[in-house]
Amino acid sequence: MIRKLSSISLKKTSLAILLTGSFAAASWAAPLPAAHAANEGVFISKDSYFMLNKAALSSSSLQFSVLFHNGESQSLDFNKYGVRVTDGSGHSYTANLSEKKSGIVGGGEEQSFRFYANLPAGETAEGLKVDVFRWDYNKSDFMNHLGELPVSSVIQAEGLEAPEEIISLRTLDSTLPTDAALAFQLGQSVRVTENGKWYMYTQVAAKNLGSSSLKVPAGLLIRLVDANGLKYTSTIASGSDTAILPNQSDTITLKTLISKTMPTGGLSLEYYYSNKSEDVSLGTLSMNASLGVAALGAKVTYAGQQDGEKVTAKASSSTYSVQADGVHVQTVVTLSNDGDVVAPIPSLQASYQFGESGTSVTSSDNSARNSFLAPKETTTYYFNATLPTGIDPNATQLVLWQKSASAASAGTGGSGTGTTGGNATGSTATTTGQMPVSVFVLKGATEAKNGFTTAVNYEMGSKLVFNNSLVNPNFDVSLVELHAHENDDLGYKTAIAKYKITNNGTSTLALPELANELIDAKGNAYTGTRQTGAAAQITPGSSYVVSYSYLLPNQAAAEDESFALNMYDDKAVSEGNVSTGTFKVALQEEETGDTLHLYPFSLKVNDSYISWNYSGGTYSYILRMDMDISHEDQVIIDSNFSKIQYELVDSLGRIVGTQDAALTGAGKLTSGSQKITISGLKNEQMDSGMVVNMYEVINTPNGTANRLLKQFK
Secondary structure: OOOOOOOOOOOOOOOOOOOOOOOOOOOOOOOOOHHHOOOOOEEOOOOOEEEEEEEEEOOOEEEEEEEEEOOOOOOEEHHHEEEEEEOOOOOEEEOEEOOOOOOEEOOOOEEEEEEEEEOOOOOOHHHOEEEEEEEOOOOOOOEEEEEEEEOOOOOOHHHOEOOEEEEEHHHOOOOOOOOOEEEEEEEEEEEEEEOOEEEEEEEEEEEEOOOOOEOOOOOOEEEEEOOOOOEEEEEEEEOOOOOEOOOOEEEEEEEEEEOOOOOOOOOEEEEEEEOOOOEEEEEEEEOOOOEOOEEOOOEEEOOOOOOOOOEEEEEEEEEEEEEOOEEEEEEEEEEEEOOOOOEEOOOEEEEEEEOOOOEEEEEEEOOOOOOEEOOOOEEEEEEEEEEOOOOOHHHOEEEEEEEOOOOOOOOOOOOOOOOOOOOOHHHHOOOOOEEEEEEEEOOOOEEOOOHHHHOEEOOOOOEOOOOOOOOOOOEEEEEEEEEEEEOHHHOEEEEEEEEEEEEOOOOOEEOOOOEEEEEOOOOOEEEOEEOOOOOOEEOOOOEEEEEEEEEEEOOOOHHHOEEEEEEEEOOOEOOOOEEEEEEEEEOOOOOOOOEEEEOOEEEEEEEEEEEEEEEOOEEEEEEEEEEEEEEOOOOEOOOOOOEEEEEEEOOOOOEEEEEEEOOOOOOOOOOEEEEEEEEEEOHHHOOOOOEEEEEEEEEEOOEEEEEEEEEEO
């Protein structure tokens, strides 16, 4: 039944993918203005007419656009006119406006108005027409029919299928308003594995075409139908409880448990309801253009965004290395804001899925990030995992997941083999705590290169430049010293690196912990261990020195004294680490002259001589030195800084006594005359081959490391 519209209440829907065909021929043939010379329309005057502009046919509705051209000098009101759809059998169907705009068309202007009409299954474009009329109270049906526009001449063969399915909700619930309708537009679909099972996640944009808020009705059922006619019940994984405002849309995510052998071609999404005795189909959407994966390096639009947002995701690179415990893989994902508005940063994690058995390995990047991305800003994620031995990373897929902010009511989806049953969608919403965003095929993954070969040149003392936010950007970090300390009796030697950390900010900051390692030419990595004690904070405008030790094999040859210093982040990722910079370094050679460097000090020995003294039955060995001591770089050092130790050794290499000294604190060494006494020696410990070794001593978590500075005879 057609009724008069008191005003144009227009609801906007997305018809962005409607395909435009040739314009329809009208029942009243008359020449048109030059802009539409090849077309005809339904005229209401010599210069004003209606024309069928665009049309698309779905399984349950016709969507079309009517162009109203006003060739008069004054405005015309579209509210005085109306359209409906008729078929070849003479049945008529109400045409509902699907966008909101004024019905007033100015003189010399034209506007396009979009409509939809719900149709029974089986209707074809050949028999459909758009009936144009003027409201007339003197007519029995209140309509003065002006002419009909055939639909078939507007729809091209490739445009028969509409990009969305419009469903009148009164079919499901008679208590809803007469204009209650949702337009479902298909988004992306991804095939992923969870807990050993395969699922299809499908995103659908639901647009409220009515004049009041509504939710997806519980009686509206959805299922996936494959090319063989097998049906798989879908549930709403997110969005079931969302109230959709008039003229607004919201994203609904469907989750469908599927067979691992289900063909991915020829899939469709069917909307239906159950009237107890049978299932009644309300419409279908083809999924041919929905399901897909992204290639390595391809940029994809992030799913589920709000209007105006344009965030993209890209798997920038993927590298792997085959090791004894499996295949270690790392994929770098970049999230970019290509839009003009600030966009929120989602909470992301990933999984690597491989084979058809439903096997996957999870991975996470827990780096601290801001909550939002500014326009043109990018943030980077590193996803590390160890795949089983024999898995080809190039045949692996990376699934990017967004962690859900809240959980929906519990439920499960089922799969069927031709069954027609199903539960109410709204009441069987599932929750997994995460939703898949996109799937990347890692074909093109490359084998990771030895960090020794990829390290960049580095000059000792210069700023270490990191390729991501390893440390607070207010810090400058530089390597100021790298020496080997001998531990012959322990079977290894210790390399000690000193790092200078400067706070360039305006507030006190926590001293960063630098995860790092030395990598030799063979690819062996030696982890750096921080000194046993260090300051907790560093004040603005000051510098602090912190030491890291590395246990190296004693048998390293001279040509192996070069290393790659790999600085990495071992906290952001769930497994392994993320390199933030690799630098070419080498163990520094020891000075052979009289000037000794122990950053930040330099010690110059101007003169020295040795004597001994006998008193009370014991001997004392005395080393006298004249020294110049300079504190060359004004950095903060504390009680954990390295010490000086003098060691008395007999001709057989036995240590017969030691004496400690310090460069800081009470009793520290100063410029001028120094007297080092090693006492308590017995007669049998004295011989003519005595020497005094001067060491820098550093306490490390692995023991004491001694660096020989000078030998006195």
